[in-house]
Structures are given as structure tokens and as C-alpha cells.
Amino acid sequence: MRIRLIEIAHARSGDKGDTANIGVIARKPEFYPILVQHLTCDRVRKHFEGICLGDVERFELPNLHALNFLLHQSLGGGGTTSLKNDAQGKTLSSLMLSMELDVGSEGIR
Amino acid sequence: MKSSIRIASGQGFWGDLPSAPVAQVRKGPIDYLVMDYLAEVTMSIMQKQKQRDPRTGYARDLVPLLAEILPDLVSRKITLITNGGGVNPFACRDAVMEVARSKGIRVTIGVVLGDDILERLDEMVAAGTSFDNMETGARFGAIRNSINSANVYFGAMPIVEALRLGTNIVITGRTTDTGLTLAPMIHEFGWNDHDWHRLAAGTVAGHILECGAQASGGNFSADWRSVPDLAHIGFPIAEAYPDGRFIVTKHEGTGGLVSEATVKEQLLYEIGDPCNYITPDCVADFTSIQLRQCGADRVEVEGIQGRASTEYYKVSMAYHAGYTAFGSLTYAWPDALEKARTADAIIRTRLADGGATFDEIRTEFLGYNSCFGPRLCPAYEPEEVVLRIGVRTQRKDSIEIFSREIAPLVLTGPPSVTGFAGGRPKGNDVIAYWPALIRKSLVRPQVDVVSS
Known part of the structure; x- marks a missing residue:
């Protein structure tokens, strides 16, 4: 079964210099293992191809059923140096949530 | 000791909703109003203003705001804590004192000083501080001659000292956003400066409050249509207890929403490694935070673990x-x-x-x-x-x-x-923006208190 991440998660993004951070939160505790399994650094790097020019780091927060991603070199230099309309990466959380996942035959309930 | 205190966020950044601090003061009981004005490059904007006019260089919005709410602050016994002093906390204090005088109101104002190290950079480099960029590793020499502001991020402790001296307004320069909220907890509950778990709890409360309504339904991605009355959104309030537990809430009758989901989104906002949330006061572990909805627009936060702070202050420079x-x-x-x-x-x-x-x-x-x-x-x-x-x-x-x-x-x-x-x-x-580190022993915060 193919779903969009937005069906099982919500997110918020922001900036630290040229690094964007994206927090992804499971809408229900039982969706958290799906995030852990599918949202690998590789998968996220591919999804942000052309935007994220550096490394992707991932941190787990099982207590909040959430993952935190750092996308380095993603904001056109960051801060006041950046020429991007979204220099603070505020909408990158939405781009993350647009990701399509193949969650297997069981799907989600 | 009070059994609990209510700390209200009045501003998430310089230019945030002007009616928010007024609503926080008038629409329900609070003990402290915290106003965060300083984003990363704000100090250099203020430095430029001060170069043009030595009476400026602070968040001037504070003056008309206090003209409106100072009588409420005094009659309701609310203490104001703000980093709106920018690069000129004394000028900010003078302007606030003038408002108090013109209204015939008696106030005691504490000012935190010592964060501005612009004039000491060469001396500090000569003595061995590198000021290399802590994020990119780039060498300081490349931008040394373009620097126009350099400020150390102080934590909660200088504010605590000001509160102990009986102030009802505390004005600082560069202070961490989280320190503004943590300070009244330390002061009211008598926490010591090695009580890492409680200091981490107050720091997490500060992180939740520091972006204003982003914790109470603003910019909420999970279900933005479900947030009532965004036009009159209530800013968040931390109801803190001596054991480090706190409840995130907002005034009754205001718009917005406080739920586990709104608080989670703010907890994840602009963090790096969640196990190591580093401030001058402690290192907080965000993977220890436990949330529980305990009423309408009330989320209890507990279980927070912390560790000893580091030997360094962060320095924020602008060039x-x-x-x-x-x-x-x-x-x-x-x-x-x-x-x-x-x-x-x-x-x-x-x-x-x-x-x-x-x-x-x-x-x-x-x-x-x-x-x-x-x-x-x-x-x-x-x-x-x-x-x-x-x-x-x-x-x-x-x-x-x-x-x-x-x-x-x-x-x-x-x-x-x-x-x-x-x-x-x-x-x-x-x-x-140029972030760097400096040994804590090289800088000493000072507190100056005057009464009208």
C-alpha cells in the first residue's frame, strides 16, 4: 500500500545557519516504527535532491514518537546571505510530508 | 516558597504580535512576563542604530508597550524579564524609567551587563581565544576586520541575581531565550546551579515559550483547520512547579490550541542532537521529555533529564x-x-x-x-x-x-x-552571523539595580 507521509505524520522545519532541521512526528504512536523504518537518511537525501547539497543526519526521539533530521548545506548559505525566498527552510517540512511510502500490504489503520 | 508560578511568553521575536503581551497581562493570572527580542543578527542591527544615535540600540517597541502595561504589571505584581536591552541596556533602562516617572509608578529595574565583548576581541585573541566558527570551522582572521558586534550568550544566572535584589523589571543584552524562562523558576523555587535535571526542565520550558504562539497553535502542521480563532491566538504560559514539572497552557477565552501535538512541533523546532541541547545553564536531554494532555489546552511536561553545563559560552558575532x-x-x-x-x-x-x-x-x-x-x-x-x-x-x-x-x-x-x-x-x-566559543572564566556578567 502506497501512502503519503502526511497521512501518518506532521512536521515543523527551521534553520541554523545553512542547515535546515525538520522534525517529523507520528500522528499515532503505532506509526512511529514506520517512520523509523522508512525515513532513512538515504531516502531523505534522495527526496531533497537539488535542495540538500550536504549530509543528512537523523536523530530518534521515541518518547515523542518523532525523528529529527538535519539537512546540511540546504539554505543557499543561510541567514541574511541566502538569496532564497525560503531562506529559513520554513516550508521544507511540507516537502518532507509529500514523500510517498510503500508501507506493505497491511497498510495503516 | 510559592507552590507554583505562571510564566507567560509575550513575544517570539522582535516584531511579533503587538497585542500579545497586553493580553498575557490582562486576560488571566501570571507572575512573570518574558519578552524575547533578539534573533541572531538583531544585535548588529541595534549596533548600527547605536552608532548613529547613542541613545538607541535596544528594542524601542518596549517603550510604548510599557506605557500601556506598566500600571497592570505593578498592580498585578507581575515581573517583566526581557533581553530587549540589545546592545544598549542602560539606554533601555533610562527609557523605561522615564515611562515609570511620567506615570508616577515606582519600579526597581535590574540590568544585566557584560555580554558585549566587541572592544575586547583583540585582547582575547592575543590571550589565546581563537573565535573560529564553531559550525564551519572557518578561521576568525578572515572576517576579523568586518566584525560590527560581538556578544556572549549569558544564561539564567545573572537574571536570577537581579531577581534576588528585588527587581520587578529585568533588562538584559544577549541572553539565551531559554534563560529568560528558567531564571524565575530558579529564583522562586531555590534551585541550585548544579541541579541539572531541574535546570534542564526549566530550559525545556523556555524552548517551548521562546517562539511565542508556535507552541499554542500557530504554524501548526498536524491539523491547522482545527485551531480555533487564530485572530485572537493566546500565547503560551508555563505553569511551573518546584519539582521541575510544568504545564503548558494559555489564558481561557483566547484563541489557539495547546495540545501534545502543538507542543511536540515546538519541541522539535530548530534543534540539533536532541540528547545534547546545550545552553550556558545545562545540557538538556530532549529524549527524556514526557508529555500528557491533562485538560483542555493543558499539557503536562515531566521526566526531563539534564547534565552539567560546558566550560564555554557561545559568542554571537555579526560581520x-x-x-x-x-x-x-x-x-x-x-x-x-x-x-x-x-x-x-x-x-x-x-x-x-x-x-x-x-x-x-x-x-x-x-x-x-x-x-x-x-x-x-x-x-x-x-x-x-x-x-x-x-x-x-x-x-x-x-x-x-x-x-x-x-x-x-x-x-x-x-x-x-x-x-x-x-x-x-x-x-x-x-x-x-559568526558563532564561536569562549571560556566562561574570561567573561563576567554584572548586575546593576536602580529604583525610581
Whole structure:
């Protein structure tokens, strides 16, 4: 079964210099293992191809059923140096949530 | 000791909702109002203002705000804590004192000083502090001569000292956002400066409050339609207890929403490694935080673990890094996107013909790819698109050439174009941010208290 991440998660993004951070939160505790399994650094790097020019780091927060991603070199230099309309990466959380996942035959309930 | 205190966020950044602090003071009981004004480059903007006029260099919005709410603060026994002193906390205090005098109100104001190390940089470099960029590793020497502000981030402790001296207004320069909220907890509950778990709890409360309504329903991605009355959104309040537990809430009768989901989104906002949330006061572990909805618009936060703070303060410096300018034009159907792309090519040719040089020219098509970049360019033809061109350069004359080249495209380029009102694009000074570390032993915060 193919779903969009937005069906099982919500997110918020922001900036630290040229690094964007994206927090992804499971809408229900039982969706958290799906995030852990599918949202690998590789998968996220591919999804942000052309935007994220550096490394992707991932941190787990099982207590909040959430993952935190750092996308380095993603904001056109960051801060006041950046020429991007979204220099603070505020909408990158939405781009993350647009990701399509193949969650297997069981799907989600 | 009080059994609990209520700390209210009145401002998430310089320029946030003006009615928020007024509502926090009047719409229900609070003990402390915390006002965070300082983003990373705010200090350098204030430094520039102070160079032009030595009586400025702080968040001047505070003056009309206090003219309105000072009587409420005093009659309701609410203490104000703010980092709005910027690069000139004394001038800020004088302006606030003048408001108090004009209203015949007695106040005791504490000022935290010592964060400004601009004049001491050379001496500190000579004594062995590198000030190399803590994020990129770049060497300080490359930008030393362009620095126009340098401030140490102090934590909660200097504010605690000011509170112990009986102040009802505390004005600081560069203080961490989290320290503003943690300080009253330390003061009221008598926590010691090695009580890492409780200090971490107060720090987490500070992180939740520091962006204002982002914790109470603003910018909420899970289900934004479900948030009631955003027009009158209530800013968050931390109801704190001596054991480190706290409840995130907001005043009854205000708009917005406090739920586990709204608090989670703010907890994840602009963090790095969640196990190591480093402040001058402690290192907080965000993987220990436990949330529980305990009533309408009430979320209990507990279980927070912390560790010893580091030997270093963070230093925030700002330096001049050239100029930017932005221009935009709107193209309509048919072939809106193709016309915008053609116009972009024309302007780039004309800029080169004119002898302008740039470190970067960035073209984005608003309504098409400015948020998601090349990744999700839709396969449809937009009915209209905004061509947005940004340039960055070290040369002011290149900015002037650019600013003259936008409007002519209306009569000398592809058809069906509008959106050029508002005059030529203006150049902006780029004030870039340089984070570094300094040993805590090299800097000493001072507290100065006066009463009217």
C-alpha cells in the first residue's frame, strides 16, 4: 500500500545557519516504527535532491514518537546571505510530508 | 516558597504580535512576563542604530508597550524579564524609567551587563581565544576586520541575581531565550546551579515559550483547520512547579490550541542532537521529555533529564558580508513560465553587458518552484508566475546596475507582464552571523539595580 507521509505524520522545519532541521512526528504512536523504518537518511537525501547539497543526519526521539533530521548545506548559505525566498527552510517540512511510502500490504489503520 | 508560578511568553521575536503581551497581562493570572527580542543578527542591527544615535540600540517597541502595561504589571505584581536591552541596556533602562516617572509608578529595574565583548576581541585573541566558527570551522582572521558586534550568550544566572535584589523589571543584552524562562523558576523555587535535571526542565520550558504562539497553535502542521480563532491566538504560559514539572497552557477565552501535538512541533523546532541541547545553564536531554494532555489546552511536561553545563559560552558575532538586492515581475498566461525564463536570460545578459559582477544570482519562480526547488516542479503550465531574481555581491555599483535593469523589461521583454510597482529594488547590507566559543572564566556578567 502506497501512502503519503502526511497521512501518518506532521512536521515543523527551521534553520541554523545553512542547515535546515525538520522534525517529523507520528500522528499515532503505532506509526512511529514506520517512520523509523522508512525515513532513512538515504531516502531523505534522495527526496531533497537539488535542495540538500550536504549530509543528512537523523536523530530518534521515541518518547515523542518523532525523528529529527538535519539537512546540511540546504539554505543557499543561510541567514541574511541566502538569496532564497525560503531562506529559513520554513516550508521544507511540507516537502518532507509529500514523500510517498510503500508501507506493505497491511497498510495503516 | 510559592507552590507554583505562571510564566507567560509575550513575544517570539522582535516584531511579533503587538497585542500579545497586553493580553498575557490582562486576560488571566501570571507572575512573570518574558519578552524575547533578539534573533541572531538583531544585535548588529541595534549596533548600527547605536552608532548613529547613542541613545538607541535596544528594542524601542518596549517603550510604548510599557506605557500601556506598566500600571497592570505593578498592580498585578507581575515581573517583566526581557533581553530587549540589545546592545544598549542602560539606554533601555533610562527609557523605561522615564515611562515609570511620567506615570508616577515606582519600579526597581535590574540590568544585566557584560555580554558585549566587541572592544575586547583583540585582547582575547592575543590571550589565546581563537573565535573560529564553531559550525564551519572557518578561521576568525578572515572576517576579523568586518566584525560590527560581538556578544556572549549569558544564561539564567545573572537574571536570577537581579531577581534576588528585588527587581520587578529585568533588562538584559544577549541572553539565551531559554534563560529568560528558567531564571524565575530558579529564583522562586531555590534551585541550585548544579541541579541539572531541574535546570534542564526549566530550559525545556523556555524552548517551548521562546517562539511565542508556535507552541499554542500557530504554524501548526498536524491539523491547522482545527485551531480555533487564530485572530485572537493566546500565547503560551508555563505553569511551573518546584519539582521541575510544568504545564503548558494559555489564558481561557483566547484563541489557539495547546495540545501534545502543538507542543511536540515546538519541541522539535530548530534543534540539533536532541540528547545534547546545550545552553550556558545545562545540557538538556530532549529524549527524556514526557508529555500528557491533562485538560483542555493543558499539557503536562515531566521526566526531563539534564547534565552539567560546558566550560564555554557561545559568542554571537555579526560581520559585514557585501550586499544583496531582489527584484520581481509577474508574467501571465499564455506561456507564463517560458516568458519568465526568457526575461531572466535577458536580464542576466544585460547585467553582464553593464559590467556588473556578482557572487551569486539566484532565479526562482514563485508559484512554481521557490519552496520545493527542482524536486517537485509540477508538470502543468501555471496561469501566472512571479519571476524573482536575487543577487549578492561585494560591489555596491553592481547592485545599482541591477536595480535599474528590472523595470525596463516591462517594455523591452516578453509580453503580459506586471507587478513592477513599488520602484527600483533597494540594496541591502548583508550582516552575516559568526558563532564561536569562549571560556566562561574570561567573561563576567554584572548586575546593576536602580529604583525610581
